[in-house]
Amino acid sequence: MSEVTLTKKDFTSDQEVRWCPGCGDYSILSAMQSFLPELGLPREKIVFISGIGCSSRFPYYLETYGMHSIHGRAPAIATGLAVSRPDLSVWVITGDGDALSIGGNHLIHALRRNADLKILLFNNRIYGLTKGQYSPTSEQGKITKSSPYGSLDTPFSPISLALGAEASFVARTVDSDRKHLTETLRAAAEHKGSALIEIYQNCPIFNDGAFDQIKDSDTRDEVLLRLEHGQPITSASHGVISDERGLLEVKPLSEIDQSQIVIHDAHIQDPTYAFALSRISDSSLEHVPVGVFRDVERAPFSQLVHEQIDAVIAKEGKGQLAALLNGGDTWQVE
């Protein structure tokens, strides 16, 4: 156990929090500040790096090291930091526009490499900071300022994308469910390598109520399929079954036998199962799996980088500058 005992207050910076009233970011921030003492790390060992967007103001409000960088580039910047400083706990704060649109390339490559980053993707399905244009996760047909006749783009599933990018840890949670959010943060923190957490987050100004059916007490239990390792995947009314082709289907509990329900296994190396899970939900949010889709062991990038350097030094000896400069074919002029 750690010798450091810190509290939520220790992780709260002196900066005034400036999100819109009712923004889902508040509850995520509060959950994070409460969770951070659990890491057992001194504050100076923790770094938050964000891109651009409403959520990317997050680092300013945490009493750790932090960088509010540029649009979409946080995973790249954080990779450089995490690789060169494996002693740090590096977190990336990003949104659906930041991570999936302008920064999509960096996200998939950070996940592919298994860079030691915990990436929190605040998905509100809208561009908030630029005042309400459709995002890469907005449902098709969405009416926004930039799509007055409805958006034509097919949305991304961040979970499917991350799995396609070889992510070793992928999870989904909801801003308003503090307990589940904290559990998910904990699972991500314990994972070695990249962790991507999609957090459904309400934007009260430009996309209010987007996730109401998974938040309202009268509907959520029917909608949420809670993923717990080793447990059957069910909501209050439905269960997930596998058909003869291995595809997953959601059926009313009344129509299926308990023994048919898929038992969740987050540790399957092959991502096919997790991907199938990720396809259960679509923009309609009729059935939404939340929890850890995938959590498998794979050597983190920084470990590989430093092991390679150590192996070269063990084999060739530590580099000597004079020897390097005097290498190759040399000749003496008297």
Added chain:
Amino acid sequence: MRVSKPVVTLDQVVIRFAGDSGDGMQLTGDRFTSDTAMLGNDLRTLPNYPAEIRAPQGTVPGVSSFQLHFGDHHIQTPGDAPDVLVVMNPAALRANMADTPRGATIIVDKDEFTTRNLSKVGYATNPIEDGSLDSYKVHALPLTSMTVGALAHLKLTRKEAERSKNMFALGLLSWMYHRPTTLTENFLTAKFGKKPQILEANLTAYRAGWNYGETTEDFAVSYEVKPAPMEAGVYRNISGNVALSYGLIAAAEIAGVQIFLGAYPITPASDILHELSKLKKFGVITFQAEDEIAGVGAALGASYGGGLGITTTSGPGIALKSEAIGLGVMLELPLVIVDVQRGGPSTGLPTKTEQSDLLQAMYGRNGESPCVVLAPATPSDCFDMAIEACRIALEYRTPVFLLSDGYIANGSEPWRIPSVESLPEIKVNLATVPNGENGEFLPYLRDPETLARAFAVPGTKGLEHRIGGVEKADRTGTISYDPANHDFMVRTRAAKVGGVKVPDLVIDDPSDCAEVLLLGWGSTYGPIWSAVQVLRETGHNIAQAHLRHLNPFPKNLGDVLHSYKKVILPEMNLGQLARMLRGEYLVDVVAFDQVRGMPFTTEQIVNAALEVLNV
């Protein structure tokens, strides 16, 4: 092996090897260069190859060449025109005849001058036979068939045997110019040691070429070029990209920081990534990023963590990195941006040289976004300027551009290896304790002398703070949209970069009364220096000065410019530095521009200077 034929002594020679991209001309040139360097000649090289890895065989666009200028005196250019042209096929002859002066020696592989190959490049008749080369000294040799013949005892297909014809040519040239053979033999042994048959083929062809020169009556004499007088010391031959890589390693060693190179492959900068990737025993982290932006982003992240973040690229890559470089300006973090310039705009001329990214480095970002800009003058100067770039980046906490170019990156010259003790000091001075009056940490409190901000890296206890690309309040670094603060911070960042201490510009004017100054920057040093020697030998007084610091300029630059009647400024762009000098000092410099993808020749600069001198 010893040469037995009569020997003629020359003071300098320019040799150009030219052939198809697949003929191994770059390797042949490299080997001849190494052997020449070992003999103590001074030298400069000019590799020149197409962007296509294998352009259609036997065509002019597929021609690859390597020019080497060596002599018994100080050599600063690869030579204006070849004294000896070695051509492996008709396309190589076609592509290089325009540069080759009458009287030059041309060595031709006549086996390749078939009707089909000739017609491919538009020769109706064979130039070897039709008299069109009568004013040259032509040696038309059956290089291919002699190579195949020499390798007959090996079990090789004809095609495999033909591949060694470049070694036959190298052997012949090595005989002609008395180059030592052991180095190349050792090189081949190291390169092909695991493939004994290929090794045997190359060694046999190389020796056969040498023996051919020694025995055939076609070559009556051989030549020697005595060593050039050079400062005492240990030397090696080095290209700009390798020197630059070593400079980065040296700077990190001196400063005691870890290099993090974030790079995306791009010609002609990739060799720096290759070189540093080999040097992991120095603790170097090389990160081949998913794109140019990630390369600089990751480097910036590593700098934020206390490392030395470096990104290497060429012009198109800089365009992509601009926003992240601006973030580096705003965060005031160390960052070294190496731009090995090539012909632009857009993809431009990937394998050809140009100096047209100066204004991009200076101004190619949104907002008032000052960066330090440096430029090495020669291949070996890349070593010193890489250290200088790292020093300024680390000490002032600022992005620094290092503008190399394709010519010095790939060209090489002998380099007097410095002692490690002679290298400059680099002081990083990280913040470790609070610096505010109330025990707080103020990340934007500045060193009064350098204006560098206080820099505490993650992991430093008690100095936790946040920085970002949004404008920051002076001292505290918290977000500020205050108009007066923004005005102050913009001016402060400009003052910091403007105040970077750089050495005064040195003037070379033995006459001490020259009225015309030949000014240059970057890789034009060689041809300008050579032109100045020619002009002085012909009785002209002319001064030379060369800028290696382009932002900020040396403090004495204005005075220097104003003290000459005329300032001539050759640039491989359309007058980018000229524009800066006119703007900064109101001096109407005489711009002499060229964008042909090739370095200036000495003659071009002599003629440009004469136009001014003879007025």
